Every structure is written in C-alpha cells, then in structure tokens.
Amino acid sequence: MDEVLLRSLTPSVLGVLCRRGADFAAAEDAVQDALVEALRVWPADPPRDPKGWLVTVAWRRFLDATRSDAARRRREDRAEEEPAPGPVPAADDTLRLYFLCAHPSLSPSSAVALTLRAVGGLTTRQIARAYLVPEATMAQRISRAKRTVAGVRLDRPGDVATVLRVLYLVFNEGYSGDVDLAAEAVRLTRQLAGAIDHPEVAGLLALMLLHHARRAARTTADGRLVPLAEQDRTRWDTALIAEGIGILQAALARDRLGEFQAQAAIAALNADAPTAEETDWPQIVEWYDELWRLTGSPVVRLNRAVAVGEADGPRAGLAALAELDSALPRYAAVAAYLHERDGALETAARLYAEAAGRASNLAERDHLTRRAARLNARLRR
Structure with missing residues (x-):
C-alpha cells in the first residue's frame, strides 16, 4: 500500500x-x-x-x-x-490549509504538529513517535491547535514566510520513530511549490534538497557526527544536488532574493565543491553578507565568522567572532575550531569541552567531547 x-x-x-x-x-x-x-x-x-x-x-x-x-x-x-x-x-485547498496550520496565533510546536496532521496526513501516534513524546501529549497539543484556529477566516493572502518557517522546523527535526520528518518536509515543500509560484518556496525546497543530499555521509554507522570537511563526498546524492542547484538558479533568476535562497546558495557552494579544499569560501562569505542584510541574525554572523576563517585564515575568523556575544549558541564551538586551526591547542581543547557542556543534543555533545579529548591527548605527548 x-x-x-x-x-x-x-x-x-x-x-x-x-x-x-x-x-x-x-x-x-x-x-x-x-x-x-x-x-x-x-x-x-x-x-x-x-x-x-x-x-x-x-x-x-x-x-x-x-x-x-x-x-x-x-x-x-x-x-x-x-x-x-x-x-x-x-x-x-492545499495552500489554504498550509496558511491555516501556520497561523500566527499558534506556537511553532503546535503549528508543526497541526501541519503534519492536516497537511501531511500523519497520525497523532506517528507524530508523537517522531517527536519522542507520549501520544496523549501530542493529542492535547493538536487539539489545542485546532481549537485555536477554529473559525479562522483566511480571506486575505496568508504569510508565506510563516509557512516556510514551519516546514523548515519539520525538516530540521530529522527523523526518529517510524516517520522520516526530513523526507516528509521535502514532500510537503514540493507540494507547496506546486501550489504557489514563489521564489522563496523554491529557495526552501532547494535548501532542503541540498542538505538532504549529504545525509548519508553526515553520521557514521554508530551515529557519530561527521563534519562537512571530513564527509565522504562519494556518498552524497548527486541527483538531489543537481536538482537543488537547478531549482535555486531558477529562483535567483527572478531577482527577488530571500533568506532561504541565500541559505541555499551557501549550501550549493558547499555541495558543488569536489573537495573541502576547493570550496569557494570567499563567495560563501559574500552570501553570508547578503543573508545578514536580509535577516540581521547574530547566528548568521557566527556562521560567517567560520567562513571568514576559511577564506582569510583563522585569525581573521577570530576577529570576526570577537564582534559577537559569547553567549550565542555554538559560540564556544566556533571559537574552539578557529583556535585549533590557529595552533592554540590548549585554548581549543578548553573551548571544545565548554561547548560540549552547552550542546543541545547527545550527538553534538559526543562530537565536541571527542574533539577536546583528541587535543588533550596531543598536548600530553
């Protein structure tokens, strides 16, 4: 079936x-x-x-x-x-339902759950398993969401940006249980792209495809994270990469740049490089500048610091990082990476350990802990 x-x-x-x-x-x-x-x-x-x-x-x-x-x-x-x-x-009525399920009166978690139920066709049990929560908890969340949007009239154009943020939240959940949420997000975004002609919808679809293409190489068999520079690029899905780049180029040609198109352009430059060393980092820095102008997000500037470190050397990256708030998520991890590249191994080991203590998930914590342990072992020799 x-x-x-x-x-x-x-x-x-x-x-x-x-x-x-x-x-x-x-x-x-x-x-x-x-x-x-x-x-x-x-x-x-x-x-x-x-x-x-x-x-x-x-x-x-x-x-x-x-x-x-x-x-x-x-x-x-x-x-x-x-x-x-x-x-x-x-x-x-697909488009209307997307807008209804991403209604601004809903919390992000409720909007995601309702989208997966009403647009995605998943059962409450499947959504609960994917989010690792009891079925009763998810049922309550969905019931509250449905009560919130009861009687809402969509007699004006919906907010495409809100719908796209909800779909991107679904994609970033990855997969667990019996539902692959990343694949489900790709399917729903394809469906949305068929219902609405909008360059940012195309940009999000391209971004998802380019990220999804690297999925097989992103972790080892035992679940350990593999950084982009260390991934086996022969395991990347070249068909998805080609499709994503084609969709992105068509969207960019419309000259209505948005944040998902800019993110997809960065992902395309990473995906299109035959090796990590051949990555066009100066162009990636330029795209981060565009993304910063579009969003004003400090997280964008944090990622830009990494790109600057690759393009102009680790000390330039550290100088860019110094302009940011050290309380930002992953600040310590970025600082550790740049210090390691600059040869300051003791500082890098300390920062990797600090970043591991702040990690939001077990896989990331394990990865950062192993980085710290590897550097400490080198320092003891």
Whole structure:
C-alpha cells in the first residue's frame, strides 16, 4: 500500500469537507478516521478512485459525528443527501490549509504538529513517535491547535514566510520513530511549490534538497557526527544536488532574493565543491553578507565568522567572532575550531569541552567531547 499517496491526498480531502460546510476541527477528525480505515481496507481492496473513496468515508464520518448535535441540525439537513459517488472536483485547498496550520496565533510546536496532521496526513501516534513524546501529549497539543484556529477566516493572502518557517522546523527535526520528518518536509515543500509560484518556496525546497543530499555521509554507522570537511563526498546524492542547484538558479533568476535562497546558495557552494579544499569560501562569505542584510541574525554572523576563517585564515575568523556575544549558541564551538586551526591547542581543547557542556543534543555533545579529548591527548605527548 502506498502510504505516501494516501498522505498526499489528505489536504485536498480535508478541503472538500470544509467546502461542504464542515468546520476545520471536525473535518480534520473525520479525515483522520478515513485514513485509518483506508489503512485497514485498501491492502485487500484498493479503490479505483482513492481520493473519492476518502472523501466519501470522511464525509460519512463527519455526518455521523454531527448527527447528535442539535445546533448543527440545519447544516446536516442541507447536506444529508450525500453526493453520488464519482470524480471529486479538482479544486485544491492545499495552500489554504498550509496558511491555516501556520497561523500566527499558534506556537511553532503546535503549528508543526497541526501541519503534519492536516497537511501531511500523519497520525497523532506517528507524530508523537517522531517527536519522542507520549501520544496523549501530542493529542492535547493538536487539539489545542485546532481549537485555536477554529473559525479562522483566511480571506486575505496568508504569510508565506510563516509557512516556510514551519516546514523548515519539520525538516530540521530529522527523523526518529517510524516517520522520516526530513523526507516528509521535502514532500510537503514540493507540494507547496506546486501550489504557489514563489521564489522563496523554491529557495526552501532547494535548501532542503541540498542538505538532504549529504545525509548519508553526515553520521557514521554508530551515529557519530561527521563534519562537512571530513564527509565522504562519494556518498552524497548527486541527483538531489543537481536538482537543488537547478531549482535555486531558477529562483535567483527572478531577482527577488530571500533568506532561504541565500541559505541555499551557501549550501550549493558547499555541495558543488569536489573537495573541502576547493570550496569557494570567499563567495560563501559574500552570501553570508547578503543573508545578514536580509535577516540581521547574530547566528548568521557566527556562521560567517567560520567562513571568514576559511577564506582569510583563522585569525581573521577570530576577529570576526570577537564582534559577537559569547553567549550565542555554538559560540564556544566556533571559537574552539578557529583556535585549533590557529595552533592554540590548549585554548581549543578548553573551548571544545565548554561547548560540549552547552550542546543541545547527545550527538553534538559526543562530537565536541571527542574533539577536546583528541587535543588533550596531543598536548600530553
């Protein structure tokens, strides 16, 4: 059974129910019920029209759920005559659902969860496993999100930037449990790119593809992080890199630069270099300057300091770093790397150990701890 096909139909089925008069929360529950039923029935009896089947079952579930609600009786009476089975209209509400699920009244975590449910078609259990939280916790989060957006009218253009930030949050979660969230984010962003012609949507898709292309080389078999310069580039997916660069070039040609296009340009320069030594670091510094102008983010300047260190030498990188707040996340790790390249091994070892104590995840902490241990071993010789 093609679960990706099933999930890809979710937003259009949900849109059909909403157009017929169902409120978003009730329609989303009904569609989830239909998806569960499809997982049970389709392997033995696949439908000729998958979308039509899902619409029919979801609409029946919605009617069953509303039948006992007297306040909704008039709406049920209008809809009681179920449409005859047949082709479902091709109107696509996918874009509306993206904007609804990324509504500014939602917290980032709630927006991500609701997007994965309503647009991605994942079950609450799958989302909970991916985020390593109890199913009941995720169910509460999704229920609160649905209550928040209940009755929201999207009669004005939605905020594309908010939708893209939500999708990028999904992508950066990577994968755990039985759902690969990075691959799911790529799929949803492809879907969004098909629904809206926007250079920043293309920029985000290109960025995801370029990062995803390096995934196989990013960790060892036992889960240890492998820095970009040390990755086996023969394990990179060249087809994804070529696709990402092609999408990026088309977006840049429209001369409406945004932060995701700038990030993708940096990723493309890294991905396109045959070896780490052949990376065009001066051009990467220029792109970080563009990204800084677009975002004003101190994290961009932190990453720029690394690029300056590669382009002009570690002392130039340390000078750029000195202009920043040392409380920034990963500041100590960047300082350690630049000091190591400058030959100040004792300072680098101390900073690697300090950075390990501040690391946000176990893999990063292990990587930084091993860096500190390696330098301390060299100093003891």
